[in-house]
Every structure is written in structure tokens, then in C-alpha cells.
Amino acid sequence: MAAEIPEFTAKDVAIHNSTEDAWMVIHGQVYNVTKYLNDHPGGAEVLIDTAGTDASEAFDNAGHSEDAFEIMAEYRIGKLKGAGNRKTAKPVKVAASAAPKPKEPSKARGITTTIGATAAVAALGAAGFYYASGTGAFTALPNLIFLNPALSKNTVSRTRGLGFFEGFLLASAVFGIAGGVVSQKIMKLLHAHPSFMNYPPHIKIPKAAKPNILLQGGWLHSSTYQTLPLVKKELVAPNTYRLVFELPNPQAVLGLPIGQHIAIAADINGKSVSRSYTPVSNNADKGVLELVIKCYPQGLLTGGYLEKLQIGDEVKFRGPKGAMRYKRGLCKNIGMLAGGSGITPMYQLIRAICEDDQDTTKISLIYANRSEKDILLRQELDAFARRYPKNLQVYYLLDSAPKSWTGGVGYVTKELMAERFPPVGVDSKVMICGPPGMVNAAKKSLVELGYKKPGSMSKMSDEVFLF
Numbered sequence: 019m020a021a022e023i024p025e026f027t028a029k030d031v032a033i034h035n036s037t038e039d040a041w042m043v044i045h046g047q048v049y050n051v052t053k054y055l056n057d058h059p060g061g062a063e064v065l066i067d068t069a070g071t072d073a074s075e076a077f078d079n080a081g082h083s084e085d086a087f088e089i090m091a092e093y094r095i096g097k098l099k100g101a102g103n104r105k106t107a108k109p110v111k112v113a114a115s116a117a118p119k120p121k122e123p124s125k126a127r128g129i130t131t132t133i134g135a136t137a138a139v140a141a142l143g144a145a146g147f148y149y150a151s152g153t154g155a156f157t158a159l160p161n162l163i164f165l166n167p168a169l170s171k172n173t174v175s176r177t178r179g180l181g182f183f184e185g186f187l188l189a190s191a192v193f194g195i196a197g198g199v200v201s202q203k204i205m206k207l208l209h210a211h212p213s214f215m216n217y218p219p220h221i222k223i224p225k226a227a228k229p230n231i232l233l234q235g236g237w238l239h240s241s242t243y244q245t246l247p248l249v250k251k252e253l254v255a256p257n258t259y260r261l262v263f264e265l266p267n268p269q270a271v272l273g274l275p276i277g278q279h280i281a282i283a284a285d286i287n288g289k290s291v292s293r294s295y296t297p298v299s300n301n302a303d304k305g306v307l308e309l310v311i312k313c314y315p316q317g318l319l320t321g322g323y324l325e326k327l328q329i330g331d332e333v334k335f336r337g338p339k340g341a342m343r344y345k346r347g348l349c350k351n352i353g354m355l356a357g358g359s360g361i362t363p364m365y366q367l368i369r370a371i372c373e374d375d376q377d378t379t380k381i382s383l384i385y386a387n388r389s390e391k392d393i394l395l396r397q398e399l400d401a402f403a404r405r406y407p408k409n410l411q412v413y414y415l416l417d418s419a420p421k422s423w424t425g426g427v428g429y430v431t432k433e434l435m436a437e438r439f440p441p442v443g444v445d446s447k448v449m450i451c452g453p454p455g456m457v458n459a460a461k462k463s464l465v466e467l468g469y470k471k472p473g474s475m476s477k478m479s480d481e482v483f484l485f
């Protein structure tokens with residue numbers, strides 16, 4: 019007989035919440051992860067923070083692979099009382115339901131619809147009138163339409179022979195066409211009016227409803243690594259490459275929601291190593307996955323693998339991962355702090371916000387680098403700031419600056435963030451990505467400025483979000 023699986027209540031789990039004794043619930047199963055803390059690739063801190071609780075959501079957001087599911091089995095000690103028999107955690111998927119509801123029709127479309135509806139009602143009324151009057155003024159219509167001499171011979175009897183249905187069709191056609199022509203003329207007039215719809219290009223005009231392709235699912239798989247070939251490798255800054263990978267067909271989309279990232283894995287010296295990267299391409303860029311990666315000579319994955327990649331090499335990817343899935347309306351103001359290659363998740367959001375005609379979010383970016391030549395994606399950032407000044411302001415900060423430099427110099431300070439970032443309480447968030455020293459110093463300063471301290475696992479609702 020199979021051994022009984024021990025059952026625990028949430029209260030039983032809650033008391034095991036320390037570094038020496040860490041239990042947690044993940045999708046109805048109870049795990050004792052005490053001996054795994056130091057081996058956890060996502061860090062001991064996140065496990066300690068969630069010890070004693072139901073960590074399912076945080077676990078899903080990290081986008082764990084099949085490897086993680088295998089390892090988990092070793093630490094499973096039972097199940098949560100009343101949780102059913104679910105054994106495996108739910109992989110993170112880009113849900114089809116994540117697509118936004120169709121937007122309200124635009125003003126212009128509303129006018130067209132009204133005119134169309136009026137024409138239809140008029141047609142229906144005319145048909146009724148035609149049917150009721152029999153030989154009235156409308157009896158001439160069929161002849162006018164068909165220009166058929168045979169019919170004109172006996173207009174009255176012929177038209178009397180038509181029933182409601184024919185009359186309805188004819189009148190509908192005439193009034194429908196007339197309605198269409200009139201509505202087109204009106205629309206032309208509206209578009210030609212200088213104060214309406216003829217804005218300069220940088221002002222956003224609401225557009226008609228379209229599905230948001232940035233939220234669509236695609237090629238990526240959240241728990242299984244799949245490979246793509248490298249088709250382009252270009253040095254864009256010291257030790258930094260733009261790597262372009264080809265999706266299986268030119269129409270394929272990556273399927274990465276804005277704000278999430280992917281993992282790259284490789285076997286290095288007989289050990290599997292994986293690291294996170296945020297593509298600079300998105301679902302609007304069909305057929306490709308594009309990354310900007312800074313390579314460190316001592317870096318395990320970058321120095322040991324990515325820097326050596328040759329065109330045609332196949333690289334393993336999986337995703338989407340991460341707690342940020344940006345959608346218009348997340349908040350009104352965003353302060354962004356990026357250091358070096360930490361610009362990539364910010365760039366992803368900046369691009370999505372600026373390219374969305376209906377997104378009025380205001381972003382203030384502080385982008386810190388060692389020297390001017392280390393600034394990544396500068397052309398793109400400057401172009402967005404120029405074109406969408408209401409959406410984006412960029413402030414570059416350098417450790418060592420040339421004489422002609424007009425941006426900031428030195429480290430990110432509390433004063434600089436107070437000056438450039440939105441204050442707390444105006445529907446604002448601050449997002450940070452960069453080297454640990456910068457991230458920790460900035461977190462501390464932001465708490466002093468009144469922002470709520472973030473936990474070790476970021477959530478979308480956090481005031482300070484760490485990528």
C-alpha cells in the first residue's frame with residue numbers, strides 16, 4: 019500500500035519561517051527548503067522572505083524551468099490540507115485573455131456609425147412607405163436603378179407585383195448608397211479641418227481599437243528551453259553586442275509581454291548556467307529576437323559563452339519570466355533608474371509607452387554609466403525623448419565625463435532622484451535595474467524620500483520595482 023502523504027495546515031507551515039527552518043507552499047504542496055537556501059539560483063533571500071507562506075505566485079513569476087520542478091521533488095514533505103491533488107506548479111503562460119478589451123470607438127467612427135444607422139433606418143422607413151403606397155413616388159425607383167426598358171413598359175403593374183421584401187431591398191440599396199456617400203463627404207470635411215486630427219506628429223491621437231500585439235503569446239515557452247540561431251552580431255559599445263536571433267519563420271512573434279525577460283542557458287565547463295536578459299525587440303518585430311548584452315571577461319555566461327558566439331550558433335532560450343507585465347494605465351508617472359546594461363528593461367517599457375498612441379504615462383529616466391561611450395541605445399532614447407517629450411525625459415549621468423558634457427556627473431544621489439523623479443502619492447512608481455551597488459544605494463535613498471521599501475521579490479504593485 020502506498021504511504022500516506024502527510025498533510026499540513028497553513029498554520030503548520032507558517033511557523034517554519036526562518037533561515038534555520040524554512041517551509042513553504044507552492045501550488046498546494048508543502049516544501050522544506052531549509053537545505054536548499056544556499057543552492058537556490060534565485061538567491062536565498064527570496065526563499066527566506068517567502069518562508070512560512072504560500073509562495074505560488076512568486077514562484078510562477080520567476081518562470082521556473084523543468085530543472086526547478088525536478089529539484090523541487092526532493093524537498094517536498096507533504097501537501098496542504100484541503101488543497102486537492104495538484105502535484106505540479108502551474109507554468110507561467112502568456113494568457114490569451116491578457117489581451118485588452120476593445121477600446122471605445124473613436125469619435126470619427128462614432129459619426130460614421132450614426133450616419134450609417136440613420137441611412138439604414140431611412141431605408142427601412144422608405145421600404146415600408148413604398149410597400150404601403152404601392153404606386154406612389156417610389157414606384158419609379160426600380161426603373162431608375164436597373165435602367166431596364168422592359169420594366170418601364172408597365173411600371174405600375176410591375177412595381178405592384180413587387181412585395182415588401184423586394185421593395186425593402188431596393189430602398190435599402192438606394193438609401194444605403196446615398197448614406198455612404200454622404201458620410202464619406204462628411205468624414206473628408208472633418209479630416210480636412212485644420213483644428214481636428216491634423217496635429218503635429220508628436221501629439222498622440224487616440225486610434226480605433228486594435229488587439230494589443232505586445233501582449234500576444236508567441237514562440238517562447240515558459241518552462242522548456244528552445245533554440246534559435248544567431249544571425250547577426252554587432253559591437254555597439256565597449257564589450258557590448260547587439261545579438262540578433264532568427265525566429266522559425268518571418269511572421270513569428272516572440273511572445274514576450276512588456277517588462278518581462280527571457281533566460282539564456284548554456285553548458286559551461288560541464289555545468290548548466292542560466293542568466294536573464296531583456297530583449298530590445300518586442301512582438302511588433304516579427305521574425306527576430308534582438309538583445310543588447312554587455313560581456314564581462316570574468317562573467318560566466320557572457321565572457322565564457324555569449325562573447326564567443328559565431329553566426330549560425332544555436333542558443334537556448336526560455337521565458338517569459340519576471341513579475342512586471344506592463345499595461346497602459348499601470349500608473350501615471352514613472353521614475354526610472356538604469357545603470358549600464360540595466361537600460362534594457364527600461365527601454366522595453368519606454369518603447370511600448372512611446373509607441374502607444376493612447377499611453378500618456380510620464381517617464382523620467384536617469385541613466386548612469388562609467389563613460390559616454392558606454393551609454394547604450396542612446397540614439398533610440400534621444401529619438402523617443404525628442405519625439406515624445408510629454409512621455410519621456412532622459413538625464414544621463416557619467417562617472418567620468420568629457421569637458422563638453424552637459425549631463426550629470428558622479429553617482430546617483432537622493433537629491434538627484436528627488437529632483438528628477440515623481441514624488442510619492444501622485445500615482446507614481448520608481449523602477450530600478452543595474453549593478454547591485456547602485457540598486458542598494460538607490461533603494462535606501464528612495465525609502466528616505468518616502469517610497470515604500472520593496473521586498474526581495476518585486477511585485478507589479480510595488481512603489482519601487484526592481485527588475
Ligand SMILES: Cc1cc2nc3c(=O)[nH]c(=O)nc-3n(C[C@H](O)[C@H](O)[C@H](O)COP(=O)(O)OP(=O)(O)OC[C@H]3O[C@@H](n4cnc5c(N)ncnc54)[C@H](O)[C@@H]3O)c2cc1C
Nearest residue numbers: 293294295296310311312314317318319320359362453485
Ligand atoms: C531581469 C534582468 C534582465 C537583464 N537584462 C540584461 C540585458 O538585457 N543585457 C545585459 O547585458 N545584461 C542583462 N542582465 C544581466 C545578466 O543577467 C547577467 O547578470 C550578466 O550578463 C552577467 O552574467 P555573467 O554570467 O556573464 O556574469 P557572472 O558570472 O554572473 O558575474 C561575474 C562577474 O561579472 C561582473 N558582472 C556581472 N554582472 C554585472 C553587472 N550587471 N554589472 C557590473 N558587473 C557585472 C562582475 O564583476 C561579476 O563579479 C539582466 C539581469 C536581470 C536580472
Ligand code: HEM
Nearest residue numbers: 049059060064068073076077080082083085086089090294
Ligand atoms: C522548492 C522550491 C524552489 C526550487 C527548487 C527553485 C529552483 C530554482 C532554479 C533551479 C532556478 C534557476 C532557473 C530555473 O532553472 O528555473 C531558480 C531561479 C529563481 N527562483 Fe527558484 N526555486 C524554488 C522556489 C522559489 C520561490 C518560492 C521563489 C520566489 C519567492 C523563487 C524565485 C526564483 C528567482 C527570482 C529565480 C531567478 C530567476 C531568473 O533567472 O530571473 N524560487 N529557482
